[in-house]
Amino acid sequence: MAVPRLVLIFSGKRKSGKDYITERLRASLGGDVCAILRLSGPLKQQFALERGLDFERLLDASEYKERYRADMIRWGEEKRRADPGFFCRLIVAGVTQPVWIISDARRRSDVDWFLEAYGAVVQTVRVEASMESRRSRGWVYAPEVDDAESECGLDTGVTFDWIITNDRDEASLDEQLLKLKAFTLSKLTLPV
Numbered sequence: 001m002a003v004p005r006l007v008l009i010f011s012g013k014r015k016s017g018k019d020y021i022t023e024r025l026r027a028s029l030g031g032d033v034c035a036i037l038r039l040s041g042p043l044k045q046q047f048a049l050e051r052g053l054d055f056e057r058l059l060d061a062s063e064y065k066e067r068y069r070a071d072m073i074r075w076g077e078e079k080r081r082a083d084p085g086f087f088c089r090l091i092v093a094g095v096t097q098p099v100w101i102i103s104d105a106r107r108r109s110d111v112d113w114f115l116e117a118y119g120a121v122v123q124t125v126r127v128e129a130s131m132e133s134r135r136s137r138g139w140v141y142a143p144e145v146d147d148a149e150s151e152c153g154l155d156t157g158v159t160f161d162w163i164i165t166n167d168r169d170e171a172s173l174d175e176q177l178l179k180l181k182a183f184t185l186s187k188l189t190l191p192v
């Protein structure tokens with residue numbers, strides 16, 4: 001198994017901007033240095049296959065995805081109950097880049113699995129956005145989703161190494177991303 005130099009574990013509420021921010025970070029680091037690994041990737045793929053759904057449409061920030069979210073959460077939780085590392089192992093297989101971004105941690109079991117496997121190089125990153133910002137990006141409160149572990153599992157119990165505030169202030173976001181990028185680059189220049 002490849003050994004990463006840095007594993008950034010991102011979490012945050014729906015529409016806080018996890019995908020947006022992780023894509024920006026990858027773009028600025030380059031795809032040969034940095035891989036985005038989505039725990040929900042293999043989950044959505046298998047769920048789509050079993051239900052005859054459109055996998056591609058479950059990936060983007062669409063209303064289509066939201067329609068199936070509660071069912072996907074239940075489906076994924078069954079898999080995790082049987083094997084908490086199930087999705088974690090799937091997404092790290094065969095990755096060759098030195099920097100891994102896990103874009104969508106939602107549960108303690110996800111964070112604990114990475115800490116156990118790669119603890120020395122793990123950094124946890126929380127993306128925060130106001131309810132107003134999230135609403136402006138399409139968030140609408142949904143019972144059984146916003147009050148469930150999928151959204152609240154990391155609200156407490158983890159001391160995040162980084163907190164990124166993603167509201168309307170573009171300059172502030174640029175600055176925060178630059179700091180995280182500089183930290184990431186500093187890890188790449190250290191000897192193995």
Ligand SMILES: Nc1ncnc2c1ncn2[C@@H]1O[C@H](COP(=O)(O)OP(=O)(O)OP(=O)(O)O)[C@@H](O)[C@H]1O
Nearest residue numbers: 012013014015016017018019020021061137166173
């Ligand atoms: N700082 C920003 N500037 C412009 N657009 C943004 C910003 N942050 C997020 N967005 C947009 O808001 C929408 C929701 O963001 P994104 O999909 O990244 O959130 P998320 O936290 O990954 O949500 P989910 O948990 O639902 O997947 C996307 O269309 C994204 O492009």
Ligand SMILES: C[C@@](O)(CCOP(=O)(O)O)CC(=O)O
Nearest residue numbers: 040043072073076104106150
């Ligand atoms: C089903 C689920 O993986 C959907 C995640 O979708 P997204 O990260 O919001 O694109 C959430 C979960 O695992 O609880």
